[in-house]
Amino acid sequence: MGGEGWLFLFAVLMAAVLLFTMVFFIIMFSDLECDYINPIDLCNKLNQFVLPEMIAHAFLTLCFLLSGQFIAFLLNAPLVGYNVNKIMAKNHMYDATEIFRTLSGHKKESFIKLGFYLVSFFYYLYRMILALISESD
């Protein structure tokens, strides 16, 4: 298996991990709505994953850039930009005092990210298979 195959295999795994992170976020938000968890614990828990998620995604995007996968890079660049913007504005962390006011926004964001990671997952899978096929030819 060549470099491109390995890259997309890695991307598929990353996308799967990110996908699960988002599912976890969404489950936690609905737990909050059902009063299974209090806002302080929720924010403490989720905030541990916020930066790792962003870094993982940025790392993947960087890999695409360095390996010259420009389509994949352009697909991911907007989200990286959005994340960086959030960090600059210092509102990337979940705030327990505001969480109920902003909950619907957070949920919406998580769902959109979930959709995005899902699409990327299948795209990476497709590219991986393509790469494998072209190698075997």
Added chain:
Amino acid sequence: MSSEPLNLPQGWEARWDAQSSAYIYIDQSTGQAQWELPTQPSYPTSHHSTSSSAPAPAPAPAPVSRPGRRHYPTAQIQQMYAGGGYDQPPPVQPLAPGYGDQTHVAPQFFTPGMADVQQAQIPQGQFQQPAYGQQPAYPQEKGVDQMTNQFQNMQMGYRAGATYGDQKQLHSIQTVNLIGMQPDVRGLDSPPPAALLAPNAAVTQSPHIQPDPSYQRCTLAAMPTTQSLLNKSKLPLALVLAPYRSVREVDDDMPVPVVEDSVIARCRRCRAYINPFVTFIEGGNRWKCCMCGLSNEVPQLFDWDQRENKPADRWGRKELNHAVVEYIAPTEYMVRPPQPPVYAFVIDVSQSAVQSGMVATAARTILENLDNLPNADKRTKIAIIAVSTSLHFMSLPPGSTEASMLVVSDLTDVFLPKPVDLLVNLTESRPAIETLLGRLSDMFQEPQVGNALGSALQAAHQLIGKIGGKIIALTSCLPSLGEGALKARDDPKLLGTSKESSLLNAASSWYKTFAIECSKQQVAVDMFLFSASYTDVATLSCLPRYTAGQTYLYPGFNASRSEDAIKFATEFGRVLSMPIGLEAVIRVRATRGIRLAAFHGNFFIRSTDLLALPVVPMDQNYVIELQLEDDVKATTVVIQTAVLHTTCFGERRIRVITQAMPTTDSIAEMYGSADQIAIASYLVSKSVEKSMTSSLDDARNLIINKLSDMLTVFKNQVTSSAGASAQLAVPDNLKLLPLLMCGLVKHVGLREGVSIPPDLRSYAQALLTTLPCQSLIPYIHPIFYSLHNMSPDAGTVGPDGHMVLPPALNLTSERLERHGLFFIEDGQNMFLWVGHEAVPRLIQDVFDLPSYAELTGGKYTLPVLDNPFNQRVNNIVAKTRELRRGVYRQHLYVVKSDAEPALRSWALSCLIEDRMDKMGSYAQFLTQVKNKVSRV
């Protein structure tokens, strides 16, 4: 159906009875019904004796005597629901015991299980004297299905009423045109539209089944049935509540009735407390929850007087007669034994604090109020930490008269220097506390610049965190050292731009994180801020906001000015002596379909419907937005607020406030029942939130848009006069809302301008979101009196025992006269405006000065002189100070009409109907709203 007979005497109502094809006439004040056309008007009376003196109405042809058909005249059904037995003829007064003269009534006690026996003894259809007439009867035996049947009947009646408009009570809508009219500001005191409940909605007929609006009010007194109707109407749906309201004699407040026998009947499913709007079923052995409809068992001791050890009268129970009650909670409601009140004082002793006299005044005020601190059971604990560049812990050993000081200079890793004697029992360590407070200011005479407030707060939190309680922080400068250090960020270039809102938000997340820590450990923080320069109120007020405390600001405080010292000492003293509730949670429950959507106020939101308040202060206001997630099917909705708290005398208590209102599917009825004060209160909270999350511009636009949306719907849907019009139509009950909104747009918390210090803005916003309605309304729409020409009785005690105040004037400088003396008050400050042509006699009488030229403007203490006019002015000032709930004592400023431009324009900024800098006049505001309305 024949046409409705018109011209009934006052107080009578006609109802069509389909079964007998005739009208039944109902005396609305007593609920009495008769078949004959009434001739005498009826007036509401609460005396039971009227029933004997009233002309005996002809008995109805008892429909019960036709057992084959279960049809009853509507009136009789009404009466049955209202309190009369269904086996009773109509002429029975549905009165609950305890509210009328019942000496001639044999008391009827209810014993569970006995109901059927008792009731069975009474032959059906027989004319029984009061026996059951005084109590709502229970349906029993076949009563249950009869009930269903009757209920259907009622539904029919209701529908007929809706169709023909003669049965269901509706609010009458009077349209008022605003353009070109001067608003009648006296209408601000009028009560909100009443909730027109069906006469059978409550199980008792007590006059107290609805809470006083100062406890809880809703923007609408008629609940829409669907969210789409609510959206269509553009009216906000929100609850405005101050559940821990003070009880003041001046306001003729009734003390909160306490249910002492710890029998707490709650719904098993939704946990709602029993209230006047439940229904008793199965012979009174069970009750049906008014929120979720679940049938619950009535507790065994519900009808038992535990003190006297005998059966008690269920209908006398306080929770069935009062909208506001307090339960003494049994141990199940306690996580731990009730904690004592704990106060930790964190006092800034840096140079500026000592020099301004803040430390000395604070120490003296604490000393003077040691007896007033809630300490009924001698358990109150106290701790004092002085802070400057290091932390000074005070060791106050019990029994000793000597206090010693322990200094900790490690600000990053705060530790307690001593395990004991830092947090001490007030009574045991009283001598040491007194010694310390007596010389506190003298101990810190060598100048220390810098303030490690954050570290001191952490230390105080460590000290009292195990018990919980209140940290009272007094600081005179920006925290500059240790944890939570802040920098001055009040860049004047930001003012007036869209970035200004960043100055209204916290600069550092430390304060939010610390607030959460405090809230977890049941610690509340009150902030007293004194500063000559920027103190970052926006950041520091985060602590009170999320821990249910309060922020107090004394800009430019200087204790050598007696007015400053008195104001601070009075307010601080009131905070110290306030009977607080500890370790509290507030939960709001409502009829199925209603959801709590958002919360505004000082607390931490712990879950979707639970607010955590480490300490409940008195007279703090909360706004809760409501949504309808499902269609509301019930005809009456109930909203119940429960405040579980520990009193400062060591009792766990639950204060329950129950409010009921009918549902409606008409937009007109929603407009007719809208409460302008509650809507104003909601828009205040909403716009302040907007100014922080978005920008001040957006906040002002939000106000104007919401207002014009409402008036557009009113114009198109209710008055049905679409198209452009030269008029701005509003319902009579909302006619002052535009004026209040004009005041809000121009309020210092939201006003457009480049010269408002961010501290003042933040403080004003903190007040806007926490003041109870009674103080909030004057804060956005000040009161304005003309004193020089007031009527002779103004300022004296009137025949009703209350002080007579001059009539409130419209807030426009047109009313100012060059020779006059005027009074403006907004709940936080008052101004005595003196015209420059005021006659020397007036100046002499009021100020004891020879002429206007001798008078200097600024903070002022009026002299008390031996002349009637001076005394009347002093009386008006004193009465106004007493008028508002809360701890605030207004500064009195004397404003000369031709000097001190800053003070003068401040006073003039209270006159909100005028133009002010860039902000237009009230008339322009109306035109702006009207143009938006016409455009649609």
